[in-house]
Amino acid sequence: MDTGGSMKNPVTFSQRLLRRKPVNFLVQETQQGGKTLKRSLTLFQLTMFGVGATIGTGIFFVLSEQVPVAGPAVLISFILAGITAGLTALCYAELSSMIPASGSSYSYAYATLGEGVAFLVAACLILEYGVSAAAVAIGWSEYLNNLIHNVFGVHLPDWLLSAPVVADGYKLYLGGTGLINLPAAILVFLCCMLLMRGVTESARINAVMVLIKLCVLILFISIAATAFNAEHLTPFSPHGFAGISAAAGSIFFTFIGLDAVSTAGEEVENPRRNLPLAIICALFVVIIFYILVALTALGAQEQGLFKGQQAGLAVILQEITGSTWPAIILAAGAVISVFSITLVVLYGQTRILFAMSRDGLAPKIFHRVSTKTLTPNANTLIVAVIVSIIAGFIPADVLWDLTSMGTLIAFAVVSIGVLVLRYRMPDAPRGFKVPLFPALPILSICACLYLISSLSAIVYVIAAIWAAIAAAYYFLCASKNSVLEAGSEAYSHQNGDDHQ
Amino acid sequence: MKFLVGYSNDSSGKDALKLGVALTEMTQGKLIVCHIVAKTWHNIALAKFDEDYDQFLCDEAQKALDDAKLTVPSHIEARYIARTALSIGEGLKQTAKELSVDCMVISGSRIGIKGQFFSGTVADELLNQLSLPVALAPKGFSQNQGFTSPLMRLSCAVSGSDQSCNLAVSAGEWAEVFKVPLRFVTFAVRDRDITPTAAGFDAENMVINEWREQIEAEYAQATRHWESDVPISLEIGDGSTWKESIQSIDWHVSELLIVGTTMSGIFKQVLIGKNAEKIIRYACVPRLVLPRSTD
Secondary structure, X not given: OXXXXXXXXXXXXXXXXXXXXXXXXXXXXXXXXXXXXXXXXXXXXXXXXXXXXXXXXXXXXXXXXXXXXXXXXXXXXXXXXXXXXXXXXXXXXXXXXXXXXXXXXXXXXXXXXXXXXXXXXXXXXXXXXXXXXXHHHHHHHHHHHHXXXXXXXXXXXXXXXXXXXXXXXXXXXEOOOOOOOHHHHHHHHHHHHXXXXXXXHHHHHHHHHHHHHHHHHHHHHHHHXXXXXXXXXXXXXXXXXXXXXXXXXXXXXXXXXXXXXXXXXXXXXXXXXXXXXXXXXXXXXXXXXXXXXXXXXXXXOOHHHOOOOOOHHHHHHHHHHOOOHHHHHHHHHHHHHHHHHHHHHHHHHHHHHHHHHHOOOOOHHHHOOOOOOOOOHHHHHHHHHHHXXXXXXXXXXXXXXXXXXXXXXXXXXXXXXXXXXXXXXXXOXXXXXXXXXXXXXXXXXXXXXXXXXXXXXXXXXXXXXXXXXXXXXXHHHHHHHOXXXXXXXXXXXXXXXXXX | OEEEEEOOOOHHHHHHHHHHHHHHHHHOOEEEEEEEEEOOOOOOOOOOOOHHXXXXXXXXXXXXXXXXXXXXXXXXXXXXXXXXXXXXXXXXXXXXXXXXXXXXXXXXXXXXXXXXOOOOHHHHHHHHHOOOOEEEEOOOOOOXXXXXXXXXXXXXXXXXXXXXXXXXXXXXXXXXXXXXOEEEEEEEEOOOOOOOOOOOOOHHHHHXXXXXXXXXXXXXXXXXXXOOOOOEEEEEXXXXXXXXXXXXXXXXXXXXXXXXXXXXXXXXXXXXXXXXXXXXXXXXXXXXXXXXXXX
């Protein structure tokens, strides 16, 4: 079917879906003034990047949501989710190593699998990043409230702290106790302002915040371990494997960031060895941290108390010590470090939209750069408005599951892409190849699908609506505005039969 | 044109004088060399105990101006004046107003690296409160950094914002005065990525490359409306720091860089922004800071 295009060079529907972005365009986009900047990251540096980018996303809030689902067996859920994240990160690493430039999974998919798949991956990434920024901001508001209570002795009013919307089965409806989660919305705007000032400042602040995040978690583990009671771990798995897998699906979002390590193909020394090792080492460190936090929390508090607990880690410390100061330190650390997580996630979101906009697959305003700060201010502001609305009005549990859904679909698509490309382009140079092919990518796909199957019903509804909106936008707008459409002759010439 | 040099009998004063002389020669203008002396208390103190000190300062000012005379070529029409004021900046502002000068020439702090401009108290005060163009002599200009030939080119630092249009027009007028081509320069400073995300390790390069394209497109559009006969060009500096970015483009030994102001106001004052401050500090040639013209 011919869906349009110029009279001179009609582009068919399938050509649009399968056309690929020339690699030299991707290289040019990310070069510094015509020269490639080599970072030469070592194994240690890359591992630390991975740990810094991954750890903390959700560990401050996830236990109160998932311990009631899986019981102490949530420890196994962490391992399951971690292994799935590791498998997909390895697949992602192979895809990224095929392109001699740094980019997002969207841009790698565009250069290797075609525009249709790239747009699907981008839609998933937007869902993943946009929604997780909102979810993290909601968790932040819990710790802020805890901190204010412990320091000043007052609670913020409930109507300012929770969403008016609640989820039940397949439906979202008004009926929550709150009017708006105002601190969460404010946090998103604070991050937006920081990002609009310029990224150098943000990068410096972020490095400090990662350190604070690690110190706070170590503090929690050290104190909570002193009150460890093994009896709290029984029954270990009250809801059986169904509970474990359901929790693993929701917990998966806590491993967002690990995929970032995979984009370092061009930046790392000896990528064939260091890339998989860094992914595995970072994953190992993160899982150990998560398990230690979860284990000490479970040992310190009866599992029945987790349900609905706000600012859970701070409350546990307060219960153990009978004093407010450890809780104040932890809540303050969480308030500061969760700020950094929101910042990073919002940053990722704006840059993915930026890349799409440059390719013509998102509105032009998303790649307009401010001449004053050299940052995409309009893009950042639009993202902040949408994310703050989500954070202010949608409950966190739905958002966590949506984040996992977006991430898992994107990862599954990347893993499928690795399989396809091994058969379609077997001789293409790869800096890194997934070991145990094809077992590992297949295992990765199965693990992603399994975790997706355990997510809540409302998430399927929202994801389906999102997919329908994205597909409509692609077919009606994006595919016709694509830069490959405008210069189709030039691109066809460069790509030759690669289009097919 | 009438240039007012804020002179002091030290290396930084000599830098300002050298630049003032060069600009006066190029424009065949007039030069005023002004030495500001601190105001003493003798007018209000009954015992007039400060009279001796006052006399000492006047003598020193005269000596300084005598020294300055030796530096200024005889063919330049110059005046040498000493004034008393509560602060040097205040004295220079008052003098500029009274004598209706067109441009003030000053130097920066004595501390600093040769070729760079570190703003001192006087420069800070003048740059943030003046409605006149201010030429800034870099450190060491009077020694081996001075102009070795007539001005070859005028550069104008623009950001690509709407305000840059007014600055470009003013820069064009200055280029006509000096009878030299005008080059627009702008600088990309590539930030470090905030942290690795799924957007990749080089997401900031993508943003800056887009900005470069934006600037080039805007320049191409602006050239279509350029009404002056002055030939123009565009060059974009690129680097990881301001210093690196500024030094990444070529600079003539005899070149002047025009820097605009960042904020407009009913008092059309010079207000230096963060980026302009960096450009002023690291530029490789003398700078000319222009106040925003009233529209």
